[in-house]
Amino acid sequence: MRWLALAALVLLLALPAWLDSYAISVFILIFFYAFLGQAWNILGGYAGQLSAGHAAFVGIGAYASALLSAQAGLTPWLGMLVGGTLSAGLGTLVGYLGFRFGLRGFYFVLLTVAFAEVCRIVTLNTDAVGGALGYYITFTGNPRQFQFQDNRAYYYIALGLMLIATGVVAAMERRRFGAFLIAIREDEQACEALGVNTFRYKMLAMVVSSFLTGVGGTFYAFYLFSLQPNSVFGIPLSVEIIIRPIVGGAGTVLGPILGSFILSPLAEASRIYLGQGGWSGAHLVAYGLLLIAVVLFLPRGAYPALRRLWLRSAAR
Amino acid sequence: MAVGLTLIFGVMRVVNFAHGDMMVWGMYLAWLLATRAGIDPYVGFVVCAAALFVLGYLVQRVLVDRIVDAPHEMQILLMLGVALVLENSALVAFGPDPQRVRSPLRAATVWLGPVFVDVARLVTFALAMLLTLALYLFLTRTDLGRTMRAAADNLYGARVIGADVRRVYAVAFGIGAACVGAAGALVSPILPFQPAGGLGLSVASFNIVIIGGMGSLPGAFLGGLLVSVAESLGAVFLSPSMKELVSFSLLILILLVRPAGLFGRTVT
Numbered sequence: 001m002r003w004l005a006l007a008a009l010v011l012l013l014a015l016p017a018w019l020d021s022y023a024i025s026v027f028i029l030i031f032f033y034a035f036l037g038q039a040w041n042i043l044g045g046y047a048g049q050l051s052a053g054h055a056a057f058v059g060i061g062a063y064a065s066a067l068l069s070a071q072a073g074l075t076p077w078l079g080m081l082v083g084g085t086l087s088a089g090l091g092t093l094v095g096y097l098g099f100r101f102g103l104r105g106f107y108f109v110l111l112t113v114a115f116a117e118v119c120r121i122v123t124l125n126t127d128a129v130g131g132a133l134g135y136y137i138t139f140t141g142n143p144r145q146f147q148f149q150d151n152r153a154y155y156y157i158a159l160g161l162m163l164i165a166t167g168v169v170a171a172m173e174r175r176r177f178g179a180f181l182i183a184i185r186e187d188e189q190a191c192e193a194l195g196v197n198t199f200r201y202k203m204l205a206m207v208v209s210s211f212l213t214g215v216g217g218t219f220y221a222f223y224l225f226s227l228q229p230n231s232v233f234g235i236p237l238s239v240e241i242i243i244r245p246i247v248g249g250a251g252t253v254l255g256p257i258l259g260s261f262i263l264s265p266l267a268e269a270s271r272i273y274l275g276q277g278g279w280s281g282a283h284l285v286a287y288g289l290l291l292i293a294v295v296l297f298l299p300r301g302a303y304p305a306l307r308r309l310w311l312r313s314a315a316r
Numbered sequence: 317m318a319v320g321l322t323l324i325f326g327v328m329r330v331v332n333f334a335h336g337d338m339m340v341w342g343m344y345l346a347w348l349l350a351t352r353a354g355i356d357p358y359v360g361f362v363v364c365a366a367a368l369f370v371l372g373y374l375v376q377r378v379l380v381d382r383i384v385d386a387p388h389e390m391q392i393l394l395m396l397g398v399a400l401v402l403e404n405s406a407l408v409a410f411g412p413d414p415q416r417v418r419s420p421l422r423a424a425t426v427w428l429g430p431v432f433v434d435v436a437r438l439v440t441f442a443l444a445m446l447l448t449l450a451l452y453l454f455l456t457r458t459d460l461g462r463t464m465r466a467a468a469d470n471l472y473g474a475r476v477i478g479a480d481v482r483r484v485y486a487v488a489f490g491i492g493a494a495c496v497g498a499a500g501a502l503v504s505p506i507l508p509f510q511p512a513g514g515l516g517l518s519v520a521s522f523n524i525v526i527i528g529g530m531g532s533l534p535g536a537f538l539g540g541l542l543v544s545v546a547e548s549l550g551a552v553f554l555s556p557s558m559k560e561l562v563s564f565s566l567l568i569l570i571l572l573v574r575p576a577g578l579f580g581r582t583v584t
Contacts, residue, residue, distance in 0.1 A: 284403070287397075288404065292397035
């Protein structure tokens with residue numbers, strides 16, 4: 001397993017040498033969404049607290065670093081951390097309210113959606129940050145401003161982000177923190193009865209998850225150069241974030257990556273072939289069907305299923 | 317007007333992400349009927365309700381039923397999937413532009429005491445009240461309705477007395493969907509609608525149901541009143557585009573302060 005991971009890593013590091021610019025952009029999407037999925041995975045997969053409003057954290061991170069760069073001249077390399085911290089601040093607020101008031105399951109989902117929508121509407125109505133027109137970043141191609149002529153740079157940054165998040169999740173899983181989160185997911189009351197401070201661990205999961213997602217916002221801003229409130233805070237982005245870990249296997253280290261490798265190319269292909277002429281919603285229809293199918297037939301996701309197959313064939 | 321519409325929302329107990337999207341489909345069906353077959357939405361709502369009943373029944377029977385015993389999260393994800401399919405298939409089928417159904421009643425207006433009201437709103441209100449009353453009678457007076465309330469109250473008890481709970485659930489879901497479909501058709505001449513509107517409608521209905529307290533009929537009525545007044549006030553004092561903000565903020569507030577609703581019994 002370790003050799004396999006190492007081989008995959010070397011392959012991914014060497015890959016840009018053979019790929020054309022378009023293929024690289026597809027890989028960037030794969031890595032980036034795997035990264036966001038991994039961040040969501042900490043809260044949604046391990047701790048079992050479904051957040052359907054993670055787009056809010058992307059949006060805050062994106063707007064924060066873009067505005068800081070344009071208004072205060074702060075390099076996005078630091079703005080990234082500021083954005084992450086602000087997102088973690090919002091995460092703390094949502095988490096504190098949600099967990100302190102004991103909102104579970106459906107009610108927690110609603111709370112996260114409501115917060116994301118409030119962020120979206122406020123941004124949409126704040127002219128100082130572009131309002132409904134969106135916010136645009138001037139392209140200078142200056143690496144210190146997180147801007148690159150060559151999208152291979154974005155490739156390596158996205159890959160790096162994905163690996164960092166995966167490292168965080170892997171380390172977390174091996175420690176008590178991860179075990180506590182899984183215990184909370186499986187049976188919160190039993191967990192409390194055993195004396196675990198579930199509130200504290202859920203909060204911690206929320207903070208780590210929202211911080212990472214906020215950092216991702218900077219990448220989003222300086223890769224796309226335009227921020228639209230409806231897309232950066234919108235429900236569709238939250239769905240994109242959620243669906244990869246769920247398809248790949250929520251609560252597993254490799255699930256979000258696997259999910260992203262399956263879904264991101266699919267989404268890209270459907271956008272190319274179905275994106276024109278009135279078919280713009282088609283790939284979300286496909287997501288919906290996929291979500292239904294996964295819930296019904298593969299409730300634990302693709303990674304655990306593949307792993308079972310692998311173990312079975314190894315045992316034979 | 318909003319009160320009559322929201323009353324229907326309030327009675328439905330199944331918490332359902334696809335709620336608003338079903339309503340949007342109801343609106344589009346009414347639109348199709350009106351433009352293709354020339355049927356006025358005030359007649360066509362029956363067809364819409366029937367179609368949505370079938371849809372709701374099937375969703376419950378084919379999808380939700382399989383995972384009733386699965387963790388709660390799975391049901392949420394499933395309904396999220398259904399909502400995505402419904403919303404975006406409407407987007408594919410009808411395009412993103414807002415539509416509005418034309419009804420001859422829309423043009424007519426009457427003086428109601430000191431207030432100037434158009435007939436379309438009055439008819440919508442009256443039909444919505446009638447439907448709600450019919451639903452209330454159905455739930456309290458018929459065997460199936462009683463079984464439904466029994467199953468909602470105490471699932472185990474309902475099984476013990478021999479109720480076919482699966483069928484009851486499917487019918488309940490179907491009726492809920494039918495109500496939403498009828499509501500959608502009834503407001504289609506009054507409100508412009510578009511595929512992306514589903515979420516806003518879902519949130520509005522959650523607001524009302526939660527404020528009013530799950531399954532409480534007077535609660536739903538007052539909840540509907542409260543929410544629509546708050547939204548209108550928000551539109552006046554802030555700006556029309558901030559109207560949504562009010563309903564989402566309200567939702568957050570209610571979730572935190574009084575998840576059982578103002579008029580509901582305490583949920584254990």
